[in-house]
Amino acid sequence: MTIRQLSVFMENKPGNLNDVLSVLAENNINIVSLTVADTEEFGIVRLLVCDPEKAQVKLRENQFTVRIHDVLSLEMSPKPGSLYKILSHFAEAEISIEYVYAFSYGSKSIVVFRTNNREKALEVIRKNNLISITENDLKPNTNC
Amino acid sequence: MSRSKMRELQSKRLCELVERVYKNVPFYREKMDAIGLKPTDIKSIEDIAKLPFTSKQDLRDNYPFGLFAVPMKEIVRIHASSGTTGKPTTVGYTRNDLEIWKEVVSRSFSMCGIGTDDVMQVAYGYGLFTGGLGAHYGAEEVGASVIPISGGNTRRQLQLMSDYGSTVLACTPSYALHLADAMPEYGYSLSDIKLKKGVFGAEPWTENMRIELEKKWGIRAYDIYGLSEIMGPGVSNDCEHHVGLHVHEDHFYPEVVHPETNEPLSEGEEGELVFTTLTKEGIPLIRYNTRDLSTLYFEKCSCGRTLVRMKKITGRSDDMLIIRGVNLFPSQIEHVLLDMGETSAHYMLYVDRHNNLDTLELQVELDESKLTDTIKDLQYLSKRIQHALNSAIGLSVKVTLVEPKSIARSEGKAVRVVDRRK
Numbered sequence: 001m002t003i004r005q006l007s008v009f010m011e012n013k014p015g016n017l018n019d020v021l022s023v024l025a026e027n028n029i030n031i032v033s034l035t036v037a038d039t040e041e042f043g044i045v046r047l048l049v050c051d052p053e054k055a056q057v058k059l060r061e062n063q064f065t066v067r068i069h070d071v072l073s074l075e076m077s078p079k080p081g082s083l084y085k086i087l088s089h090f091a092e093a094e095i096s097i098e099y100v101y102a103f104s105y106g107s108k109s110i111v112v113f114r115t116n117n118r119e120k121a122l123e124v125i126r127k128n129n130l131i132s133i134t135e136n137d138l139k140p141n142t143n144c
Numbered sequence: 145m146s147r148s149k150m151r152e153l154q155s156k157r158l159c160e161l162v163e164r165v166y167k168n169v170p171f172y173r174e175k176m177d178a179i180g181l182k183p184t185d186i187k188s189i190e191d192i193a194k195l196p197f198t199s200k201q202d203l204r205d206n207y208p209f210g211l212f213a214v215p216m217k218e219i220v221r222i223h224a225s226s227g228t229t230g231k232p233t234t235v236g237y238t239r240n241d242l243e244i245w246k247e248v249v250s251r252s253f254s255m256c257g258i259g260t261d262d263v264m265q266v267a268y269g270y271g272l273f274t275g276g277l278g279a280h281y282g283a284e285e286v287g288a289s290v291i292p293i294s295g296g297n298t299r300r301q302l303q304l305m306s307d308y309g310s311t312v313l314a315c316t317p318s319y320a321l322h323l324a325d326a327m328p329e330y331g332y333s334l335s336d337i338k339l340k341k342g343v344f345g346a347e348p349w350t351e352n353m354r355i356e357l358e359k360k361w362g363i364r365a366y367d368i369y370g371l372s373e374i375m376g377p378g379v380s381n382d383c384e385h386h387v388g389l390h391v392h393e394d395h396f397y398p399e400v401v402h403p404e405t406n407e408p409l410s411e412g413e414e415g416e417l418v419f420t421t422l423t424k425e426g427i428p429l430i431r432y433n434t435r436d437l438s439t440l441y442f443e444k445c446s447c448g449r450t451l452v453r454m455k456k457i458t459g460r461s462d463d464m465l466i467i468r469g470v471n472l473f474p475s476q477i478e479h480v481l482l483d484m485g486e487t488s489a490h491y492m493l494y495v496d497r498h499n500n501l502d503t504l505e506l507q508v509e510l511d512e513s514k515l516t517d518t519i520k521d522l523q524y525l526s527k528r529i530q531h532a533l534n535s536a537i538g539l540s541v542k543v544t545l546v547e548p549k550s551i552a553r554s555e556g557k558a559v560r561v562v563d564r565r566k
Contacts, residue, residue: 007517009510011546037519041544044519065510065548069517098518114517 001125001132002070005112006047006055009065012038020045020064027058032138033112035101046101048112050139069114072121073133076102076109083111089128095121105138145394145450147442154397155188157422162186162195165428168213171206172430192397192420193408197431200233203373208234211427219426224272225372225471232272235372236426242281244423245375248392249282249368252381255390255447256341256366258312260287263338265305267315267323268346268469269295274376275346275469279314279368282378288312295319295469298326309338316469317344317353317365322500324360334362343368345377346469348436348457354386367456373432374419380454385446388439388453395423398454399431400440403461414439416461417454435462465495465561467502470539474560477506480536486525487511490551497565504541506533509548 010016017036024031024047032048049055052068059066076082083102090097100113110133115121125132145153163183165172175196176182185194203211208231212219220239224232237245258264264283268275276294283290291308293301295315301323304310313320320342327333339361345368357365369389370377379396380389391398397420400409409415417438421428439455465472474493481489488509496503506529514525526543533541552559 005517007515009512009515009522009545009547011550039519039523042522042546044515044517044522046517063547063549065512065515067512067515067517071517098520 001072001122003048003073003112003133003135003138004052004068005071006045006049006052006059007067007069008045008047008059010043010045012041012043017045019062020047020059023058023062023064024049024055027054029055029058030140032105033101033103033110037099046099048138052135071112071114072118072125073110073112074125075131075133075137076111078104078109082109086111086130089124089130090115090121093120093124095124108133108137147450150393150450151189153394154422155190157394158189158192158397158420159183159186161420161422161428161430165213165430169211169428171202171211189397192399192431195420195430197406197418197433198429199433200373200435203233204231207231209236211429212236213428214238214425221277222272223274223277223372223376225274233373238425241375241424241426244395245278245378246281246285248375248395249278249378250285251392252368252378253282253286253288253343255381255383255449256312256343256364257384258283258286258288258341258343262286262288262311262341263291263308264288264312264314265291265293265301265308265310267293267295267301267313267319268377273469274370274372275316278370278376278378279343283312283314298323299330302327302330302332305339306332306336311338312341312343313339313361313363314343314368316346317349317357318347318468318497318500318502320344320357320365321353321360324357325500337361339363341366343381345369347466348459351386351456369454369457371434371436373427373429374421374434375424379419382456383445383447383449387445388441388455390445390449390451391454393452395421397422398440398452400438401433403437411440411442414455414458417457435460435464437461463561465563467495467504467539470537472537472539476537477533478560480532481508481529484529484532486514487529487545488548490549490553491560492551493561495561495563495565502565504539505544506541507544507546507551509551510545512548 030050035046037044056066096116098114102111166183218238219236221237224234266279270276342363342365354365367382368377370379380391382389399418400415401418403416417434417436418431420430436457437459441453444450488511491508494505530543
């Protein structure tokens with residue numbers, strides 16, 4: 001039900017994001033999804049990659065501040081209103097969504113999010129038979 | 145007063161002082177006993193060099209009232225300035241101390257030609273800080289009409305200055321400059337203002353700053369010096385010739401010593417300024433090292449005064465910063481960070497001057513274990529640091545989290561402060 005996401009702390013400086021990308025590129029790590037949460041002074045880059053552990057090691061070797069966190073990930077059907085339907089379950093259970101992003105991978109539409117109550121969120125997923133995405137779903141066919 | 149008459153007075157007062165502190169303050173008695181010095185060994189002001197020095201650390205070690213020389217029932221006022229480890233440097237005044245303070249401040253204001261015809265706007269902070277109340281009572285003593293407006297609130301400062309026709313402004317030089325520059329923004333011009341004089345102090349300022357302030361306001365600007373440990377403002381003040389500040393040496397005996405050897409230096413040599421409070425009762429200090437750098441001149445001034453003059457303070461021998469009149473040691477910042485334990489202790493403090501107001505920015509390295517995937521956790525962390533700093537040092541600080549290991553490490557003495565105000 002959960003997948004591992006990398007969070008990289010980053011000051012707002014030209015070229016900073018690019019330096020992260022170059023480390024991943026050099027180490028042949030495929031990026032599945034990338035989003036940036038930004039403030040005036042710093043940002044957190046949230047990455048889903050094919051090999052989170054290797055990515056963390058390589059980024060740390062290159063002096064980046066990086067940690068791995070578990071986040072929730074669900075599959076959506078590719079039609080209007082499906083995200084609304086999924087998130088409605090959480091709203092009804094009075095669970096807050098702290099951040100959310102969505103992307104398509106292969107034929108799948110995927111939503112990734114964090115809530116303020118993980119246990120309760122997992123229960124909502126089970127109870128409503130929502131379709132979880134696993135890390136295996138995000139592996140490319142080629143060698144990572 | 146002739147130099148020999150002054151020496152005579154100082155000698156008499158020093159002997160009385162040493163006797164008094166030896167009897168009443170264990171700290172001084174122990175220090176003198178340790179070097180085998182008896183009060184009777186001090187026969188004249190020349191003997192002052194035999195006495196041990198006192199430092200800010202001694203005040204801290206004896207916090208809060210350990211160096212007081214009278215019982216609390218004789219203390220009628222307490223003042224304090226911010227301290228390095230969260231403990232403020234605390235001083236107490238007897239009724240007589242307040243009389244003397246009032247007298248030296250009124251002498252200082254008289255030196256600037258301030259009197260009964262003046263309306264004096266006291267924009268130093270009132271409260272534990274000595275600036276506001278110190279200037280206040282001195283201004284009343286010379287008969288000026290005092291506006292005790294305290295610091296801050298630029299709009300109201302300018303409004304009252306215009307409406308009440310203030311002729312004298314007393315505040316920090318940087319705030320005076322800020323007020324001058326803020327005039328157009330609030331719809332005032334020099335034609336609305338009757339200001340003639342400024343008495344500025346509580347932070348070091350240059351001759352160029354004086355010229356700029358005089359030009360911007362169309363006034364004469366004077367420098368008033370003091371520190372709470374010795375008394376507060378009014379330890380010395382400059383006259384219209386601006387050739388150094390006349391020290392009220394009948395109450396505060398100045399010496400200049402070598403920063404490393406502590407050897408007394410002669411006239412004209414620069415070193416650390418040391419004061420002995422010849423008449424203070426509440427918390428008398430013997431050879432208190434201010435760490436301010438200055439030089440003494442004994443020649444009679446063109447104004448006719450024979451009081452010894454000290455050169456305008458040029459800097460400090462330690463790393464203390466003066467931000468908006470508030471004393472700040474970088475170690476205070478470090479103390480707060482270590483106390484919180486949520487970031488690394490690697491930081492840089494940037495001091496800037498925006499619109500003539502001092503600003504502080506703290507860049508501190510994030511601890512990787514504190515990194516989460518949500519922005520609000522980090523924002524909450526920097527807010528908490530901001531809040532802790534504010535309550536510890538009394539200054540608002542902008543806090544910026546930076547990447548671990550991004551602050552340069554130094555092999556020798558770490559550079560923690562970048563002062564861009566000059």
